[in-house]
Amino acid sequence: xxxxxxxxxxxxxxxxxxxxxxxxxxxxxxxxxxxxxxxxxxxxxxxxxxxxxxxxxxxxxxxxxxxxxxxxxxxxxxxxxxxxxxxxxxxxxxxx
Amino acid sequence: xxxxxxxxxxxxxxxxxxxxxxxxxxxxxxxxxxxxxxxxxxxxxxxxxxxxxxxxxxxxxxxxxxxxxxxxxxxxxxxxxxxxxxxxxxxxxxxxxxxxxxxxxxxxxxxxxxxxxxxxxxxxxxxxxxxxxxxxxxxxxxxxxxxxxxxxxxxxxxxxxxxxxxxxxxxxxxxxxxxxxxxxxxxxxxxxxxxxxxxxxxxxxxxxxxxxxxxx
Numbered sequence: 395x396x397x398x399x400x401x402x403x404x405x406x407x408x409x410x411x412x413x414x415x416x417x418x419x420x421x422x423x424x425x426x427x428x429x430x431x432x433x434x435x436x437x438x439x440x441x442x443x444x445x446x447x448x449x450x451x452x453x454x455x456x457x458x459x460x461x462x463x464x465x466x467x468x469x470x471x472x473x474x475x476x477x478x479x480x481x482x483x484x485x486x487x488x489x490x
Numbered sequence: 491x492x493x494x495x496x497x498x499x500x501x502x503x504x505x506x507x508x509x510x511x512x513x514x515x516x517x518x519x520x521x522x523x524x525x526x527x528x529x530x531x532x533x534x535x536x537x538x539x540x541x542x543x544x545x546x547x548x549x550x551x552x553x554x555x556x557x558x559x560x561x562x563x564x565x566x567x568x569x570x571x572x573x574x575x576x577x578x579x580x581x582x583x584x585x586x587x588x589x590x591x592x593x594x595x596x597x598x599x600x601x602x603x604x605x606x607x608x609x610x611x612x613x614x615x616x617x618x619x620x621x622x623x624x625x626x627x628x629x630x631x632x633x634x635x636x637x638x639x640x641x642x643x644x645x646x647x648x649x650x651x652x653x654x655x656x657x658x659x660x661x662x663x664x665x666x667x668x669x670x671x672x673x674x675x676x677x678x679x680x681x682x683x684x685x686x687x688x689x690x691x692x693x694x695x696x697x698x699x700x701x702x703x704x705x706x
Contacts, residue, residue, distance in 0.1 A: 402676075404585045405578065414575035422568050425560070428704035447696045455578045456689045457682070462516060464538035465523050472527045476534045480541070485540055 403460035411456045420447050515679045522683040526690050529653075533694050536646050538700065543638050550635025554643070555705035557622070562613045563703035566606050567695065573602035574692040577661070577685045587675045589668060596665040599688065603658035610651055614644075643702055650698060653691045660684040 413472045426442045432439060458466050544551045580595035614623075621628035624641055632640070664684045667673045673681045 402585060405582050407579060407582055410575055410578045410582060413578075414571065417571045417575075418568065421571065424700050425564050428560075428700070437705075440704055441697075442577065444697050444700055448693050451574065451689055451693055451696070454694075455574050456583070456686055463520065465520065468523060468527065470521075472530060476531065479534070480538055483538055483542065484545075487545070 403457075405454065405457070405460070409454065413450060416450060417447055420450075513677070513679075515682075518679045519682060519686075522600050522686050526686060529690055529694075533646070533697075534640070536649070537697065537701070540642050540646070543642065544705075547635030550633060551610065551639045552705050554639030555635045555702060558643070558703045559613055559616075562609050563699050566609050567699045569602050569609070570607050570692045570695050573599045573606075574689050575596075575687045576602070579590050581678065581681060581685055584668065584673065584678050584681060585671060592668050593665050596661050596668065598627075599661050600665070602656050603654050603661075606654055610647070622693070634688045646698060647702065650694055652693065653687075653694070657684075657691050660687060 420443050424440055427439050427443070429437065452469070458469070572600055576595045576599045580592045580599070584592040600629075617623060618626070620626075622640065623629055624644065629637060629640060661684055662680050664673060667680060
Protein backbone atom coordinates (compact mmCIF):
# COMPACT_ATOMS: atom_id res chain seq x y z
CA UNK A 395 0.00 0.00 0.00
CA UNK A 396 1.40 3.33 -1.01
CA UNK A 397 1.54 6.09 1.57
CA UNK A 398 1.83 8.83 -1.03
CA UNK A 399 -1.75 8.63 -2.23
CA UNK A 400 -3.40 9.31 1.11
CA UNK A 401 -2.02 12.70 1.93
CA UNK A 402 -1.56 13.61 5.58
CA UNK A 403 -3.97 16.16 6.91
CA UNK A 404 -2.19 19.15 8.44
CA UNK A 405 -3.85 20.63 11.52
CA UNK A 406 -3.33 24.39 11.39
CA UNK A 407 -1.45 26.22 14.15
CA UNK A 408 -4.62 28.24 14.83
CA UNK A 409 -6.65 25.09 15.49
CA UNK A 410 -4.00 23.69 17.84
CA UNK A 411 -3.89 26.96 19.79
CA UNK A 412 -7.69 27.05 20.08
CA UNK A 413 -7.67 23.49 21.40
CA UNK A 414 -4.99 24.47 23.91
CA UNK A 415 -7.02 27.46 25.15
CA UNK A 416 -10.17 25.31 25.42
CA UNK A 417 -8.25 22.78 27.55
CA UNK A 418 -6.89 25.52 29.81
CA UNK A 419 -10.39 26.96 30.30
CA UNK A 420 -11.76 23.52 31.18
CA UNK A 421 -8.94 23.05 33.70
CA UNK A 422 -9.91 26.36 35.27
CA UNK A 423 -13.54 25.14 35.42
CA UNK A 424 -12.55 21.89 37.21
CA UNK A 425 -10.47 23.70 39.81
CA UNK A 426 -13.09 26.42 40.41
CA UNK A 427 -15.97 23.96 40.68
CA UNK A 428 -14.00 21.89 43.22
CA UNK A 429 -14.12 24.80 45.71
CA UNK A 430 -17.93 24.87 45.71
CA UNK A 431 -19.61 22.16 47.68
CA UNK A 432 -21.80 20.20 45.31
CA UNK A 433 -21.77 17.10 47.52
CA UNK A 434 -22.07 13.99 45.39
CA UNK A 435 -22.43 16.07 42.24
CA UNK A 436 -18.82 17.23 42.59
CA UNK A 437 -17.41 13.95 41.26
CA UNK A 438 -19.94 13.96 38.41
CA UNK A 439 -18.89 17.45 37.34
CA UNK A 440 -15.16 16.60 37.69
CA UNK A 441 -15.47 13.42 35.63
CA UNK A 442 -17.73 15.17 33.10
CA UNK A 443 -15.15 17.90 32.49
CA UNK A 444 -12.35 15.29 32.36
CA UNK A 445 -14.32 13.34 29.72
CA UNK A 446 -14.82 16.48 27.62
CA UNK A 447 -11.11 17.33 27.92
CA UNK A 448 -10.00 13.83 26.97
CA UNK A 449 -12.38 13.80 23.98
CA UNK A 450 -10.84 17.06 22.77
CA UNK A 451 -7.30 15.68 23.19
CA UNK A 452 -8.22 12.45 21.36
CA UNK A 453 -10.03 14.27 18.54
CA UNK A 454 -7.52 17.01 17.73
CA UNK A 455 -4.14 16.41 19.40
CA UNK A 456 -4.27 12.65 18.83
CA UNK A 457 -5.64 13.25 15.35
CA UNK A 458 -8.53 10.77 15.48
CA UNK A 459 -10.78 13.17 13.58
CA UNK A 460 -8.46 13.08 10.56
CA UNK A 461 -7.21 9.48 10.68
CA UNK A 462 -8.75 6.26 9.48
CA UNK A 463 -12.00 5.60 11.34
CA UNK A 464 -10.78 2.12 12.25
CA UNK A 465 -8.71 3.72 15.05
CA UNK A 466 -11.79 5.40 16.53
CA UNK A 467 -13.72 2.12 16.22
CA UNK A 468 -10.99 0.26 18.11
CA UNK A 469 -10.89 2.94 20.80
CA UNK A 470 -14.67 2.72 21.28
CA UNK A 471 -14.34 -1.05 21.55
CA UNK A 472 -11.68 -0.70 24.26
CA UNK A 473 -13.85 1.80 26.16
CA UNK A 474 -16.84 -0.55 25.96
CA UNK A 475 -14.75 -3.47 27.25
CA UNK A 476 -13.49 -1.27 30.09
CA UNK A 477 -17.09 -0.19 30.78
CA UNK A 478 -18.17 -3.82 31.11
CA UNK A 479 -15.22 -4.35 33.44
CA UNK A 480 -16.32 -1.42 35.64
CA UNK A 481 -19.96 -2.45 35.53
CA UNK A 482 -19.33 -6.03 36.60
CA UNK A 483 -16.94 -5.03 39.39
CA UNK A 484 -19.35 -2.47 40.85
CA UNK A 485 -22.19 -4.96 40.54
CA UNK A 486 -20.14 -7.42 42.56
CA UNK A 487 -19.35 -4.92 45.31
CA UNK A 488 -22.86 -3.47 45.41
CA UNK A 489 -24.43 -6.90 45.97
CA UNK A 490 -22.09 -8.23 48.63
CA UNK B 491 6.26 -6.04 -19.26
CA UNK B 492 7.74 -9.05 -17.60
CA UNK B 493 6.55 -10.83 -14.54
CA UNK B 494 9.14 -9.29 -12.23
CA UNK B 495 8.32 -5.65 -12.77
CA UNK B 496 4.56 -6.20 -12.59
CA UNK B 497 4.92 -7.77 -9.18
CA UNK B 498 6.98 -4.85 -7.93
CA UNK B 499 5.00 -1.88 -9.07
CA UNK B 500 2.24 -0.67 -11.35
CA UNK B 501 4.39 2.10 -12.77
CA UNK B 502 6.18 1.35 -16.01
CA UNK B 503 9.53 2.75 -15.05
CA UNK B 504 11.37 2.44 -11.80
CA UNK B 505 14.31 4.78 -11.32
CA UNK B 506 17.62 3.02 -10.81
CA UNK B 507 18.15 4.66 -7.45
CA UNK B 508 14.70 3.72 -6.19
CA UNK B 509 14.85 1.84 -2.92
CA UNK B 510 11.77 0.28 -1.44
CA UNK B 511 11.50 1.51 2.15
CA UNK B 512 8.89 -1.03 3.31
CA UNK B 513 6.98 1.80 4.87
CA UNK B 514 3.38 1.78 6.00
CA UNK B 515 2.60 4.78 8.19
CA UNK B 516 -0.97 3.75 8.81
CA UNK B 517 -0.01 0.29 10.08
CA UNK B 518 2.71 1.82 12.22
CA UNK B 519 0.18 4.16 13.78
CA UNK B 520 -2.29 1.32 14.33
CA UNK B 521 0.48 -0.58 16.13
CA UNK B 522 1.09 2.43 18.37
CA UNK B 523 -2.61 2.66 19.16
CA UNK B 524 -2.77 -1.03 20.06
CA UNK B 525 0.02 -0.38 22.56
CA UNK B 526 -1.81 2.69 23.89
CA UNK B 527 -4.91 0.53 24.45
CA UNK B 528 -2.91 -1.72 26.77
CA UNK B 529 -1.78 1.43 28.60
CA UNK B 530 -5.39 2.60 28.91
CA UNK B 531 -6.39 -0.76 30.38
CA UNK B 532 -3.39 -0.67 32.74
CA UNK B 533 -4.35 2.73 34.17
CA UNK B 534 -8.04 1.85 33.79
CA UNK B 535 -7.59 -1.07 36.15
CA UNK B 536 -5.92 1.22 38.68
CA UNK B 537 -8.74 3.76 38.37
CA UNK B 538 -11.18 0.91 39.02
CA UNK B 539 -9.30 -0.09 42.19
CA UNK B 540 -9.36 3.58 43.20
CA UNK B 541 -13.13 3.87 42.62
CA UNK B 542 -13.99 0.79 44.65
CA UNK B 543 -11.80 1.78 47.60
CA UNK B 544 -13.07 5.33 47.47
CA UNK B 545 -16.64 4.06 47.50
CA UNK B 546 -15.81 2.00 50.59
CA UNK B 547 -13.84 4.80 52.37
CA UNK B 548 -15.32 8.13 51.24
CA UNK B 549 -14.29 10.19 54.29
CA UNK B 550 -10.74 8.79 54.44
CA UNK B 551 -10.18 9.54 50.73
CA UNK B 552 -11.47 13.09 51.18
CA UNK B 553 -9.16 13.55 54.19
CA UNK B 554 -6.15 12.17 52.29
CA UNK B 555 -6.87 14.32 49.26
CA UNK B 556 -7.21 17.39 51.48
CA UNK B 557 -3.47 17.19 52.27
CA UNK B 558 -2.41 17.21 48.63
CA UNK B 559 -1.20 20.51 47.22
CA UNK B 560 -3.88 21.65 44.75
CA UNK B 561 -1.69 24.49 43.41
CA UNK B 562 1.13 22.13 42.38
CA UNK B 563 -1.42 19.75 40.86
CA UNK B 564 -3.08 22.56 38.92
CA UNK B 565 0.26 23.98 37.73
CA UNK B 566 1.31 20.52 36.54
CA UNK B 567 -1.99 20.17 34.70
CA UNK B 568 -1.33 23.40 32.83
CA UNK B 569 2.27 22.30 32.17
CA UNK B 570 1.18 18.96 30.67
CA UNK B 571 -1.62 20.45 28.58
CA UNK B 572 0.78 23.05 27.20
CA UNK B 573 3.39 20.39 26.44
CA UNK B 574 0.73 18.37 24.62
CA UNK B 575 0.02 21.46 22.54
CA UNK B 576 3.71 21.98 21.71
CA UNK B 577 4.05 18.37 20.49
CA UNK B 578 0.92 18.72 18.36
CA UNK B 579 2.28 22.02 16.97
CA UNK B 580 5.65 20.40 16.21
CA UNK B 581 3.95 17.84 13.93
CA UNK B 582 2.19 20.63 12.00
CA UNK B 583 5.46 22.58 11.89
CA UNK B 584 7.33 19.62 10.36
CA UNK B 585 4.58 19.18 7.76
CA UNK B 586 4.99 22.88 6.91
CA UNK B 587 8.72 22.09 6.43
CA UNK B 588 9.74 24.34 9.35
CA UNK B 589 12.49 22.12 10.68
CA UNK B 590 14.02 24.58 13.16
CA UNK B 591 10.60 25.38 14.65
CA UNK B 592 9.82 21.65 14.94
CA UNK B 593 12.99 21.00 16.93
CA UNK B 594 12.41 24.03 19.16
CA UNK B 595 8.84 22.96 19.92
CA UNK B 596 10.09 19.48 20.83
CA UNK B 597 12.77 20.96 23.10
CA UNK B 598 10.12 23.11 24.81
CA UNK B 599 8.09 19.94 25.35
CA UNK B 600 11.06 18.29 27.06
CA UNK B 601 11.50 21.42 29.19
CA UNK B 602 7.86 21.15 30.30
CA UNK B 603 8.36 17.47 31.13
CA UNK B 604 11.34 18.52 33.25
CA UNK B 605 9.30 21.22 35.03
CA UNK B 606 6.58 18.64 35.71
CA UNK B 607 9.07 16.27 37.31
CA UNK B 608 10.72 19.04 39.37
CA UNK B 609 7.30 19.97 40.77
CA UNK B 610 6.71 16.31 41.50
CA UNK B 611 10.06 16.12 43.28
CA UNK B 612 9.15 19.00 45.61
CA UNK B 613 5.67 17.64 46.15
CA UNK B 614 6.81 14.12 47.05
CA UNK B 615 9.87 15.44 48.91
CA UNK B 616 7.67 17.51 51.23
CA UNK B 617 5.50 14.47 52.02
CA UNK B 618 8.56 12.34 52.65
CA UNK B 619 9.84 14.92 55.15
CA UNK B 620 6.52 14.68 56.97
CA UNK B 621 6.81 10.89 57.06
CA UNK B 622 3.78 10.54 54.79
CA UNK B 623 5.02 7.63 52.70
CA UNK B 624 4.34 3.90 52.96
CA UNK B 625 6.30 2.80 56.05
CA UNK B 626 6.79 6.34 57.37
CA UNK B 627 5.71 7.28 60.92
CA UNK B 628 2.95 9.70 59.92
CA UNK B 629 1.73 7.19 57.35
CA UNK B 630 1.59 4.35 59.88
CA UNK B 631 -0.42 6.53 62.27
CA UNK B 632 -3.19 7.00 59.69
CA UNK B 633 -6.29 4.85 59.60
CA UNK B 634 -6.66 2.16 56.92
CA UNK B 635 -8.69 4.08 54.34
CA UNK B 636 -6.35 7.04 54.31
CA UNK B 637 -3.36 4.74 53.96
CA UNK B 638 -5.06 3.16 50.94
CA UNK B 639 -5.49 6.61 49.45
CA UNK B 640 -1.78 7.41 49.83
CA UNK B 641 -0.68 4.04 48.45
CA UNK B 642 -2.83 4.61 45.37
CA UNK B 643 -1.66 8.22 45.14
CA UNK B 644 2.01 7.21 45.14
CA UNK B 645 1.52 4.25 42.82
CA UNK B 646 -0.65 5.99 40.23
CA UNK B 647 1.19 9.32 40.10
CA UNK B 648 4.49 7.40 40.28
CA UNK B 649 3.59 5.18 37.33
CA UNK B 650 2.40 8.29 35.51
CA UNK B 651 5.68 10.04 36.34
CA UNK B 652 7.58 7.09 34.88
CA UNK B 653 5.59 7.59 31.68
CA UNK B 654 6.54 11.28 31.69
CA UNK B 655 10.24 10.34 31.84
CA UNK B 656 9.92 7.72 29.07
CA UNK B 657 7.88 10.15 26.97
CA UNK B 658 10.48 12.91 27.35
CA UNK B 659 13.26 10.48 26.36
CA UNK B 660 11.29 9.45 23.26
CA UNK B 661 10.75 13.07 22.30
CA UNK B 662 14.46 13.79 22.72
CA UNK B 663 15.19 10.88 20.36
CA UNK B 664 12.64 12.18 17.84
CA UNK B 665 14.08 15.71 18.03
CA UNK B 666 17.48 14.25 17.16
CA UNK B 667 15.97 12.33 14.22
CA UNK B 668 14.37 15.54 12.96
CA UNK B 669 17.73 17.28 13.26
CA UNK B 670 19.62 14.65 11.24
CA UNK B 671 16.84 14.47 8.67
CA UNK B 672 15.45 11.02 9.49
CA UNK B 673 12.04 12.55 10.19
CA UNK B 674 10.91 14.77 7.34
CA UNK B 675 7.77 16.59 6.20
CA UNK B 676 6.53 13.48 4.35
CA UNK B 677 8.00 10.81 6.61
CA UNK B 678 7.30 11.42 10.28
CA UNK B 679 5.60 8.30 11.64
CA UNK B 680 7.96 8.14 14.63
CA UNK B 681 7.25 11.77 15.51
CA UNK B 682 3.52 11.09 15.31
CA UNK B 683 3.78 7.95 17.45
CA UNK B 684 5.96 9.63 20.08
CA UNK B 685 3.40 12.47 20.05
CA UNK B 686 0.58 9.97 20.61
CA UNK B 687 2.44 8.56 23.61
CA UNK B 688 2.89 12.04 25.02
CA UNK B 689 -0.80 12.86 24.58
CA UNK B 690 -1.65 9.64 26.41
CA UNK B 691 0.45 10.86 29.35
CA UNK B 692 -1.59 14.07 29.27
CA UNK B 693 -4.85 12.11 28.96
CA UNK B 694 -4.13 10.07 32.09
CA UNK B 695 -3.23 13.19 34.07
CA UNK B 696 -6.55 14.78 33.01
CA UNK B 697 -8.25 12.07 35.11
CA UNK B 698 -5.61 11.77 37.86
CA UNK B 699 -5.70 15.45 38.76
CA UNK B 700 -9.39 15.81 39.73
CA UNK B 701 -9.58 12.31 41.26
CA UNK B 702 -6.52 12.75 43.47
CA UNK B 703 -6.39 16.46 44.27
CA UNK B 704 -9.93 17.73 44.07
CA UNK B 705 -12.05 15.50 46.32
CA UNK B 706 -13.82 17.99 48.59
